[in-house]
Amino acid sequence: MVLAIGSARSAAAADAPLTVGEVRIVTDDIFETREVEEASGALLLLRRAMNGVHLNTRHYVIRRELLFHTGDPFDPALLEETERNLRDLGFLNNIRVTAIDTTAAGRVNVLVRTREAWTLRTSFSYSLASGGDQRWNVQLADVNFLGHGVTVGAGVGADENASFWNLWYRQRRLFRAGFWLGIDYSQRGDGHVRQVIFNRPFYALDDPWGSEFRAWDKEYDQRFFLSNAGPAGLDPAAGSSLHAPLAYREKGLEARFQWRLSAPREGRVWRFGGGIDVTDQAFHEDLHAVELSDDRVVDLTWLEDENQPYVRETGVEVQPFLWLRTEGRRWRKARFVLQYGPVEDVPLDWEADVRTGPVGGQVGSTTGYGDTRWRTRATATRWFAAPDGYLLVHGNAYGDLGSRRVRTYRYDAIVGWVARRGAELSPWLTRVFAEYAQGGALLGSEAHVLGLDRGLRTLDFDGMAGDHLVRWNVEQGKVLPSEPLGLVRVGFAAFYSGGRAWWRDEQAGPGAVRHEAGFGIRFGPTRSANSQVARIDLAWDLNGDGRPVLTATTRGYF
Template identity: 25%
Template structure:
């Protein structure tokens, strides 16, 4: 920022005698916290469009409001299963009975009934289970080609419970001319992506993308229910300006809490040029090539006392090779060390069944499924020169998550993990990751959100240095403004969810935010670390209820409060993300 412009924070500091950096930061946090708490809470919730249109699909099928416990206690069994799948727009309501919406429905190929039916965890003649109905709902809602899903029991007089499965399709054909901007850099692309080919649930895509790193032409194929099974097949291929990317995955995961078996094979190859950054500028580059594979099988006894416990064995390989690139005459290349690991491993997973449904947390007017229970996973492998590794090493990966509170008022989501290896020379590439996300609902249209995340690294591989900047949460700064072995980021937002629904295509939200973060640790190409960085800003959020995957468009203005004079006074960011 220009030194000729007045610094409002310096003015406040002089007025209140807070010239030192820690005191100024504390005042900033206190000001934001008090302001967000006292902000007006008059924003309205969404108009419940998905609820009303789904209800319209059920027609005369009405539940008798018997509780799950009563149905299970009575020994009821499932009778008929009725599937009602609505098109993208509900032309039964006047607001959507328009030429444009009718045309879109006519073009769209609706999801086939058997695609929905094969994902249900219950069948006619089986004992009624409310848990299986709820989990089937979650599975259907996770499909990118569905806007919403609801499963309701309907009591009849023969001791059976008929079930109606109600879904609504999303618009899945996405011919795209994309543009994005973050951290002062533009990105764009053109292509198409069909997430529900001829209503089969199969995804195919062909895209060209250009960004600050590379130009890429990529193809993707994905079938999550190969041959009406739970087996997934995914293939990707990309020709890039600096190399290539290939991948193949065949897997039957633990698709449900009560799943008993899983297996999978994943193959990946990647060649590209990576960079080391300082203050958003490339300082060194190197060519990297990686080859990875993972073959595993797993088993479980299913759900017991609200927990699913799973066990895995497998063998994995991970090889990385690097070559230096001298950008300037006489400049010595800086290259990560080559490494190759081939190892058998064992693993465990624990998942607690404590799911809740929510709206207006991370999405706008869409049902969100969140697990407030505990999840834990651990994997340990031993790489040996006898297996083809270039050294002996013990490789460890763990992760744990836990939710607290409830989605209707306030909740806290905690996650942590450790990843690293033990070699003859000691710990290498050891990273500890953590994340805490806090949600406090003032009303259906107003939410306070705070997030603290970070990574602590020790003896981190040079190619695993972590960036911090406009593309990684510090919105007021250029891309990769800082880079180091560790980082921490605090984000505070006041979120608003309005009832504005332009053209019945997307819901509008807004946010006022502040980010505070820094990275640290040895970056061999960095100058003096600028220390703690802060920004404030505001923006619009456009959440599509019609398009697949429920992406949210972000349009933000962010103002940096620290950094050097090379940084623009304001950063304009446009992008599409998975959440608010």
């Protein structure tokens, strides 16, 4: 009888669903004990100092991000999603969330293991354009302040318009609840930027709801691009952009909400909601005598003519909108896709986001002459697994429907292929990207811009601009097997790029396309919370005098 009862209990346990048992969290130092013991001299002192000064992430910060708890039904998909979410925090490396054993009672014990990243950033970012324009920024920030997952930072810098200093603060899980707080304050030589964001994000695919509230106040000189074939231009065939710095002021409020429509833990995720966006925007500039980028002083009062976008987009804009978002559940781990070495999560399903609603006088707007308008904004992205790598398709667009004088649109589409061959941490990398963009009746500050940060290294930051843009890039690189000081991954690459941006009334034949080629180094930190790819290149303008140009940047797909 006793044997029969024991056998029955064992059979019942075998048939019962598995549940989560003990959840153990282990946080390793920036440098493991083995790495410290193997070092000597200055390197030993450096590794000991980094481990000693850095405060490891508090376990409660990691535990509150877990999508499972002891006693919950065991679901391997939630372990994978938790691992992705921990990577998204930006201050942890080598994250592994794994089931380590199953007890006779059907309880699955889980190990959450992470390696700390160096989160105290004393960073200097620098971009040098071919024409000599510089952007630089010195920052002191910690994205995991005292191990509590809070970001605090301060910085000083300059761009092509003005110098500035800024402060920022980010706190996830405010009051240990689900809310997120962000504060930005920047004082510029040409104005200021102030912003407060209060969110309840979707922390998991199956969260039932999310929301965002945002308020901002911005004032600065905005580059307003003009056609070389327009009233302010001299040469319709000019190969460089023409622009003027115009004082711009914008204040706004936005509130939006979404609810999950789809069933939890299965199939595509669908979310639906809505919101309202209220913006007061205007340029504050005397247009009678404005200095242009080519040093001429001209009269731009023609911008105030009734049918000009400058007038159309001045005033108060109110848009109530409906909001739909969808994403899939398939992901793949990879390296050297958009970063330089760390593990990345590549989504393999379409992601799309659409907002649509009225924005005309019928809802209180004074922009667009108060005419009836309907605005739609949409983005879509898909990564496809391909031999040795991934294919990317990405697009975003917006447009206003209404009378002829208020109709406008803007879109761009990017396709790319990223391939790797060879050793996991020192592969050969091939990158091929292309982009096409277009717009109609665009405000000068909304022009498509081609330059150092977007495609061509031998151009200034805004070397070409217009309502049309086309560009492409082919790059072949090699990641070196060494990791200098155990801190950075380094490689080299050779590239060819081409492109052109133009206004539809300019003369833009095939001869206006700019071509360049060059080579340089690529590197990305391996122990830091910042893993962007940095590029330092020597590039030659194949249409020009053949002199090399030294450039540095960290932005963009390519």
